[in-house]
Amino acid sequence: MNDQYTTTSADETLMQGCIEGNRLAQKYLYQRYYGQYMVVPLRYLNNREDALGVLNQAFLKIFNSLESFKGDGPLAAWMGKIVLHTTLDHVRSQKTYRQKIHFPTEPEEQPIENEAMNNLVAEELLTLLQKLPDTARAVFSLYVIDGFKHREIAEQLGIEENTSKWYLSQARQLLQDMLHQQKTSQAL
């Protein structure tokens, strides 16, 4: 029964166990992908408990719909999509008022140019990201890390394309400022 599932079992074996509702198989699958997917809600939310809640909701969806996974692509990628969409659902549901900002002119691409970033470890970068305002953080994560285009971001977040651009610009500016501040404080 449970002996067939170990922490080193193949994804397919664990997947089968999860479909059968085996709790140990579910635990091992969860444990295997926790580290990789916990980063996703952490990038979008500034609260660790909320992030864990969203991740668990995502895993619940995964366990409930594993049967419908046809194996077209890697399991990890399919799971990653569910985690991301669950996170974005949560981000959308948190907004009481939607706000659209239109600018008559296209904003210029102002990427972050700061050497300090190279010295930061991922955990510190995540902390910096979490300090950004909600929408700016979501747009930055979607654009820079998840590789979405502004049009797609606009659809995902229910905002306009230009608005997405300006949030990205805002996020970059704020990150730049934070990095600069960090550099200054380190120098002192």
Add this chain to the structure above:
Amino acid sequence: MKAQQPDHEKRLKESILAYRVPFEEQAWDAMDALLDGEAGKKAPAEPPAPQGTPMRSTKYRRFFIFLFLLSAVVVFSAKQGVNLLEKTKAPASSSTPSNKMKNGAQDAALSSGLTSATTADENTVENPTTTPATTVAERTFNQSTTTPAATQNGQKANLRESSLGNSGSTTRKRATNPNRGWAVGRIKPASSANNFKGGNTSFTPGNIAGSNSGLTAAAPQNNAVPETSTGLIVADSMLNEPMKSLDNLAFLPLLPLDSLNSARDLPAAEAVPVKNKTRRNLQRGWVLGGNLGIVDYQPLYFSVRPVVGYHVAFPMQNGYVQTGLLVTGAKGYNQRANFEYSSPGGNLQIEVSLNNLVFLEVPLVYQRAFTGDKRQFWLAGIRTAVVLPVNNFVSNAGTILPNNSIFPNANIDLYDGVRWFDLGLTLGWQWRFSERWAIDVRYTQGLMDLTHDNFFNNTETTLNSDLQLTFRHYVSTFK
């Protein structure tokens, strides 16, 4: 095409994507609990990559399931309450002084060979010649009636205020008489015939057992002290006090009631001041339920929100006037407003949308029973409401302009475009399905346009019309 990602951002992306959060056992514990909850529900499989917010129908279904469960719980608990009341009423009635007396007398008769003559609504020891034995009775007696009785029999007054230091069975009754006070006494009828009337009599087996055997006792069955009585209450008292003599037993009223100034005249364990009944002329309690608000008519769009509050009702001719304080809300107004700001760094156009409103409602309705059992009411009246300023500021401070300068300040108060006061007409039905619970359904037609057209880009009328289904629990009811 997406622009080439700068090196720093590329590194940031790689760094974050490569990062793995260390596994925590508590995370699995939370997941485990979630799975346990889900296993109970047996949720159907969901699509692999769900997107967007839940469907409206799902939301409504959840709401109605919630309402159904809530109503089931309320009805069940109300029924339980009624049953409990019935259950507790039965023993309570058997433990009323009169019954206790009766039982006590019967027990006494059984245990000591007494012949118990129990006569309903009569407090007379029958056939004095055949009942010459000693009767020890503790009774509620009426000053006006017992005095002559005792005098008639020419018996020596041998009653005294009881010291009542005893524990053990104590018969008490709260007098309903406005004259407050307690009197405790022992009746020691003489060996001659006793013929006393009025009041309740209780027989204490212990006392009787200590007396002569072959006693005949009359156990009356009066239910309560008459309203006109001075309300003397007699408690069981003499268990620990052996009778010195069975001779010269007689009874007289104790001290006049007026001389008992307060409960301190008697031991605390025995003396309980009697409170006058006060008429309660309001009923009040809590309200909990759901609010189905109509936030858009074309197309019809509903909002589902909880409603909580407190309600009060006053009696009025042929009905009640009901008011209260309730908090509820509506979601989905979707009113948009555009703003344009000019700044040296460029023009800024901002569109904000208002979706949610929170209301503090004060209904004032007249409710009148339309069934004979006065359990179902129709109600009609008005509802006033105040729009609460909740989360109404939208801040654009920090928005970056095309020249990379930060926009100074563009705080928008959405409630500048919202009318703060609302008025509506209410019509509804209420069913009082138990003493403490009622279910209430009411429709309120909003009469005022809540949004200013010159603020929002919408000339449509925004009304606060809703259907409220609530459960009302009565903390106190009319007396």
